Amino acid sequence: MEILSREIKPEDAASPVDQLVKLTVRDLEKLPPPYDKPGMEPELTDPKPEWKEKYATDLDGYIAIDLPWKPKNKEEEERLIKSFLNGLNKLLTKEGNWTFLQPLLLSLEYCAKCQTCSNACPIYIMSGKQEVYKPTWRAEILRRIWKKYCTPAGKIFGKFVSGDIELNAKTLMRLAESAYRCTLCRRCTQTCPIGVDNGLISHEIRKLFSQEMGIAPKALHELGTVQHLKVGSSTGLTPDGVKDIIEFIEDDIEDKIGKRIKIPVDEKGADILLIHNAGEFLSWPENPAAFAILFEEAGISWTLSSEQVAYDAVNYGVWYDDLQLARIAAKHAEIANKLEVNKIVVGECGHAHKAITVIADRVLHDDIWIPRESCMPILWEIVKKEKINFDPEKNNFPVTLHDPCNMVRLMGVVEPQRKILRKLAPQFREMEPHGVYNYCCGGGSGFAIMQSMNFPEWRNAVATRMKFKQVLEAFKDCLDPSINKYICAPCSNCKGAIRDMLSYYQASERLSIYYGGLVELMVNAMVDLEEPFVEWEFH
Amino acid sequence: MPISALMALSYAAFAIFVIVVASKWVKWSSMPMHLRWELYPVPHEAGRNQYGGSYIEEVDYWKKPRETTLAGELKDMFSEMLFIKRVYEYKRPLWWLTYPFHAGIYLILAWFFLLFVHGILSVYISIPVLAKVVYYLIQICGTIGIIAATLGCIGLIIRRFSDKDMLNYTAGVEIFNLFFILIVLLTGIATWITYDPNFQHAMEFMKALVAFNSAYLPKLTTIAEVHVILLCLLWIYIPFTKMSHFIGKYFTFHKVLWDDELNVPGSKVEAKVRELTRLPMPWSAPHVDTGKSWDENALENPKDEWGRWKY
Numbered sequence: 001m002e003i004l005s006r007e008i009k010p011e012d013a014a015s016p017v018d019q020l021v022k023l024t025v026r027d028l029e030k031l032p033p034p035y036d037k038p039g040m041e042p043e044l045t046d047p048k049p050e051w052k053e054k055y056a057t058d059l060d061g062y063i064a065i066d067l068p069w070k071p072k073n074k075e076e077e078e079r080l081i082k083s084f085l086n087g088l089n090k091l092l093t094k095e096g097n098w099t100f101l102q103p104l105l106l107s108l109e110y111c112a113k114c115q116t117c118s119n120a121c122p123i124y125i126m127s128g129k130q131e132v133y134k135p136t137w138r139a140e141i142l143r144r145i146w147k148k149y150c151t152p153a154g155k156i157f158g159k160f161v162s163g164d165i166e167l168n169a170k171t172l173m174r175l176a177e178s179a180y181r182c183t184l185c186r187r188c189t190q191t192c193p194i195g196v197d198n199g200l201i202s203h204e205i206r207k208l209f210s211q212e213m214g215i216a217p218k219a220l221h222e223l224g225t226v227q228h229l230k231v232g233s234s235t236g237l238t239p240d241g242v243k244d245i246i247e248f249i250e251d252d253i254e255d256k257i258g259k260r261i262k263i264p265v266d267e268k269g270a271d272i273l274l275i276h277n278a279g280e281f282l283s284w285p286e287n288p289a290a291f292a293i294l295f296e297e298a299g300i301s302w303t304l305s306s307e308q309v310a311y312d313a314v315n316y317g318v319w320y321d322d323l324q325l326a327r328i329a330a331k332h333a334e335i336a337n338k339l340e341v342n343k344i345v346v347g348e349c350g351h352a353h354k355a356i357t358v359i360a361d362r363v364l365h366d367d368i369w370i371p372r373e374s375c376m377p378i379l380w381e382i383v384k385k386e387k388i389n390f391d392p393e394k395n396n397f398p399v400t401l402h403d404p405c406n407m408v409r410l411m412g413v414v415e416p417q418r419k420i421l422r423k424l425a426p427q428f429r430e431m432e433p434h435g436v437y438n439y440c441c442g443g444g445s446g447f448a449i450m451q452s453m454n455f456p457e458w459r460n461a462v463a464t465r466m467k468f469k470q471v472l473e474a475f476k477d478c479l480d481p482s483i484n485k486y487i488c489a490p491c492s493n494c495k496g497a498i499r500d501m502l503s504y505y506q507a508s509e510r511l512s513i514y515y516g517g518l519v520e521l522m523v524n525a526m527v528d529l530e531e532p533f534v535e536w537e538f539h
Numbered sequence: 540m541p542i543s544a545l546m547a548l549s550y551a552a553f554a555i556f557v558i559v560v561a562s563k564w565v566k567w568s569s570m571p572m573h574l575r576w577e578l579y580p581v582p583h584e585a586g587r588n589q590y591g592g593s594y595i596e597e598v599d600y601w602k603k604p605r606e607t608t609l610a611g612e613l614k615d616m617f618s619e620m621l622f623i624k625r626v627y628e629y630k631r632p633l634w635w636l637t638y639p640f641h642a643g644i645y646l647i648l649a650w651f652f653l654l655f656v657h658g659i660l661s662v663y664i665s666i667p668v669l670a671k672v673v674y675y676l677i678q679i680c681g682t683i684g685i686i687a688a689t690l691g692c693i694g695l696i697i698r699r700f701s702d703k704d705m706l707n708y709t710a711g712v713e714i715f716n717l718f719f720i721l722i723v724l725l726t727g728i729a730t731w732i733t734y735d736p737n738f739q740h741a742m743e744f745m746k747a748l749v750a751f752n753s754a755y756l757p758k759l760t761t762i763a764e765v766h767v768i769l770l771c772l773l774w775i776y777i778p779f780t781k782m783s784h785f786i787g788k789y790f791t792f793h794k795v796l797w798d799d800e801l802n803v804p805g806s807k808v809e810a811k812v813r814e815l816t817r818l819p820m821p822w823s824a825p826h827v828d829t830g831k832s833w834d835e836n837a838l839e840n841p842k843d844e845w846g847r848w849k850y
Contacts, residue, residue, distance in 0.1 A: 009707040086823070094571050095818045102570040103795045110787040113708040114637075116630040140708050147710075163710035189578055191629040193619065194784050195791025200576065214824035226826065322574070323820065323827060326837035334838075343599075357595060361802045362574045363837070365812040369804055377598045412579040412593025412799075436579045436591030 001046070008131040010140040013174045014166035018052070020132055020174065021060045023458075027128040028465065032472045034479070034510070041505060044461055047454055055453070056173035059132060064180030065209075066218050066452035070173065077169040080213075084172055085149060087212030091204060092150060096211075099322045099362075103197060104204050108143050111136070111196045117188035122439045122466035123181060133462075135188040135198040138178040141165065142201055176215060179205035183444030183463060184319060185405040190437070202445075206320040216320050219450045224316040225324035229331070232308035233278040234316060234449075242311045245281045246304065249289045256289075257529055263292045264303040266339065271301035273341040274375070275332065275356075277349035277492035278312035279449075283539075284495065290519035290533065291347060294379070297526070298387040303339065310335035313346050314492075315355035319445045329360035333368045343371040345378060348517045350404030350491035351444075358411045374407065376490070379522065380416035383423055389527040392424050397484050399425040399521065400474040402467070402498065403438035404491035412436070417490055417518055424525045425488075431470040439466045441489065443497020459497070460504035468501050471513060479511050484536045487515040499539075508538040543753040545767050550748070552771035559778035560786060567790045572811045578796045582615035583607040593799065601803055612797070619792075621645075636698055640691025646684030650738075653677045657742050658749030674742075681738050685731065689724040692717060716782055723773050726766035734760045 002017045012020060023044050030036055047061045054068035071077040090096030091104065117135045118124055124133045131137055140163070147154035147162030154162040165171070179202045186199035209215040218224075228234040233242070246263050254260045264270060274295070280287040288304075295302050305311050309331040317325025333356075336344045346353045357372045364370070382388055401421055407413045414435050421428040431438070441448070442464030450459070475485050489495045498515045507513045514536055524533040542550075580591035585606040587593060594600045618624040623641060626634045653676050660670045696717050699705050735741055740757040744767070747755035759767065777783055802808040816834040820827055828836050 007703065007707070083823075090821050093821065096821045098571040098815045098818060099574045100576070102567065102573050102790065103576055105570070106567070106787050106791050106795065110781050110784045110791070112781070112784065113705055113713065114626070114630065114633060115702075115704045115708070116626055116633070118704070120629065136708060144710075157712070160711040160715075163708070186578055189796070191625055193623055193625040194788050195796050197576075197578075197791070197795070211822040211824050211827060214826065221826075321826075323822070323833070323836055326816075326833060330837045358575045358577070360574075362572065362808065362812050363816070364802070365809050365816065366804075368838070369802070369809070371599070371601050373598065373600065374595060377596055377600075381598055409579055409591070410577070411595055412577075412581065412584065412587070412591060413596055414579070414590055414592045415587075416596055 008137075009164075010137060010144060011164040011166065013141045014168050014171040016170065019058060019061050021130055022046075023060060023127065023130070023462070025461070027130070028461065029126045029128055029469075031465070031469055032476065035468075035472065035505065041461070042457075044457060045454065051453060056177050058170055059174045059177040059181070060130070060458070062177075062455055062458040063453045064177055064217055064450060064455050065215060066450075066455075067215060069213075069215050071169045080169055080172060081167055083213050084167075084208070087208040088146065088150060090212060091208050092146075097204075097207075097322075100200065100204060100207075103200050107139070107196045107198065107200055108146050110194050111139065111143065111198070112194060113140070114193070116193060117191050117196075117198055120187045120191045121182075122185075122187070122442075123183070123463055126465035126469070127462050132174075132178060133181050135182065138175060138182070138205065139198040139201040141171065141175050141178075142205055145171075175205060176209050179203075179209075180217065180445075180447075180450075181458075183405070183440045183442065183447060185440035185444050186409065187405075187437070187439070190409070203319070207322060210321040211323060217446065217450050218452065220316045220320050220446045221324070224314075224446075224449070225321065225328060228309060228312060228314065228316070229327060233312035234314050235278045235282055235312065237278050237281060237312070239306045239308055239311070242278070242281060243306050245285065246288075246306075249281075249285050249292065252285065253289050253293060256531065256533060257293065261292050261296050263288075265306050267303035269340050270303040271342045272303070272345045272378075273310070273336045273339055273343070274302050274304055274345050274347060275310060275313035275352070276304075276347035277314050277352055279314075279492045279496065280347065280349075281311075284492070284517065286520055286533070286535075287348060287492075287517045290517070290523040291375075293523050293526075294382060294388065294519060297528075298382045300378070302345075303341065305335055305339060307335050307338075313349050313352035313356070315352055315360075316446060316449075318351055318355040318359055325355060325359065326363045329356055329363050330368050332356055333360075333364050333370045333372075336370045337368065341370075343373060345373055345375050347375055348490040348492060348519065350406035351493060353404075353413070354406040354410050374411075374413045374416075376407070376413050376416035376518075379519065380419050383420050383522070390424055390522070390525040391527045392426050392525055394525045394529075394532065395425045395521055396427060397486060398427045398429065398475055398478045399486045399488055400429050400431050400471065401434070402431065402441055402487055402489040402491075402494055403434055403436075404489070404494050405438065405440050405444055407491065408438060409436045417488075420518060420522065421488065425521060429474055431474045439470060441467045441491075441494040441497040442501065443493050448493040448496035448500075456500065460500055464497055464501040464504075467498070468505055468507070471507075475511070475513065481510065481512045483512060485511070485513045486521070486534070487513065488518055488521060489515055490518040502538065512536075514538060541753060542751060543747075543756060545759070545764065546748055546751075546753055546756070548768065548771045552774035556774045556778055560783065563778060563783060563786050567786065567794075571815055572808070573795070575798065576795055577799045581797045581799055582611040583609065583797060584799075585611065601801060605801075616792070619788075633698065636691055636694035638691070639687040640695055643684045643686070643688025643691055646680045647688060650677060650680040650684055653680060654738075654741055654745040655749065658745040661742070661746045662750040677738050677742065681731070681741070685724060685727055689721070689728060692721045692724055696721065712780070716780060719769075719773060719776070723766070723769045726762060726769055730760070730763045730766045734763050
């Protein structure tokens, strides 16, 4: 396998070599003790030879876009390039991209290439500063193509203005894959003195490929938004299925707290339509259970929906496709209005928070407008107004908080969850940095659910590495495995990424580090509960 | 006396600069409203900007009056404009070069303004005390400005060539821009040292411009003439390039990263959303109904042969 053996530049996206980089564990940034010793993490593997025939392994050997879209001949390559340029032109029009035209053009136009943003990127840093993961690398490729093909200056003055770039199939495969080496956490944007948003450029690259060519990871599109709209949930959960699970959750609640709670489903006229990430029903049913206990005990008027789409808060469109985003957001709002609720409240799911509350704020109008809000302020009100009796001593174990980027940096819901933890978790400690300057869990922008081929290996070894480092540092005074430790991650996708991270580094077995949501901790602290709600087992 | 060629060039440079900057401003201002894409901390969030919180931290936030702080926004804006705060915080070694460069340019702009005021005071209104103050300010701003900007510019050029992280991403035009500025600054220094140590001739030049009368023009040396010509060309050139990022920066922060305006029924935002979602979708992927509007695509829910949503 031929790999580029010199420093990589943006124009190398077009290089004919098989792969631009090959990662090894030794290249990666070191982890804190006890993971600073050799053998504490698995070696990285090569892509299977047969994958290279159909899939784009040309960037780093990893495959995010699990579609066989590699051109087989010159004709297919030319078609791909033409299609890409068509898409790029649409991305620059009001009709095609009113949704992000101004932010995109500002970011294409004004980057000073000062690289101030690079060190803000956890993936770039933890990869051992691999050039292809630098926020500016993929952005610069798109910027050069845009300059060269879409601006008068680029057409007249060529390379002098646009910089060196050749547009071939390799360039496009690497560009598309590299857009899936960025979690869209937008930490880079926070540091830019001009306000240029290289994270947005990743988003727009993804969108171009999806909206023009139908090229997107299956987990996001085919099994994600399409399945969500067709079947009811990106998990494949059907309306009947969710009703069954809700019954199971009611049984489970009864077992745990000795009291049966009737979870309201499709109750017209309730104050709140609570929408969970459907992954919670399947992987962490204790989370919707905890919500049900808290809302019932606090006397809140609420309901779940069993209607297709509305029992799953996720909206994967937010990561790669504006139309799919709009379809799902509209459906959520439409069903909530049909139920005549006063508002939608999003459960513990970060991207669903941002999608319906913030991004879709300029999608919903007239009949499909409805108020939407985060569950965090409501949960804090339950604690603040003492609607339930809590005993913090029940949570007397080390707890740290992971800030989901979508909920915190991208929509400013920062304090309610911390206020709850300060009140109910005596050993709460912050990760550093935290709040709006947090690091992504590594599962952002769809990575947590992209389980195809070798992508999970890259996610665990590179994308979640910074989060794992932060977790180890947050618990450095209590790494002793006899002490159970809790990462509070109030987001389903973050939990998914953290679950896989703990499994990859065997951190639950080795160090007794576990994870869960916020509501589980709240219920665990309820005075009325005889048995602990938090179960110290890895799942 | 009629105006001279250099005066005409100066007027033209200024006019072109203003017109192109204004047209760029109009271009960015008239772009369609985009989806919300704010990034926290948003400095106008009263009481929450310190930690990056938003009004969404409140239950029923859409019913409550917004509490914003102009002071918070101005503080962030000026600390970025005047001190380049983000580079200071996140890339200190570069700040030591870029800050003198930018601060020097600000001082040179202040110097131009003071020359203009001095010209007005010389031609139209006589306030000797103020003229004296302005005279000394011209000495201070001009001297510090040109030295700081030149040192910063040289530093930025050296850094651009020595730092591969920057060089590998730099197009020829960006190098050209830096050298263009440097040449203007160096000819300015040469003029200052050899011909106009007290900026007396610069003041006379501006007086001629303000009076539209070439009788006030000083006799320029060749280097001074070259400097004025290059400076005028730079004024004309800047707004066409990304050196005009002072325009973009307003929009990136105020209209994108800090734009958290809420859409509520009956609002202007809602009217814009209604208008924009009527636009036809040009995209070609299989899940798009090309040519149908965004609303039709999002709301009509095309069904497949099993009666299930197709997309």
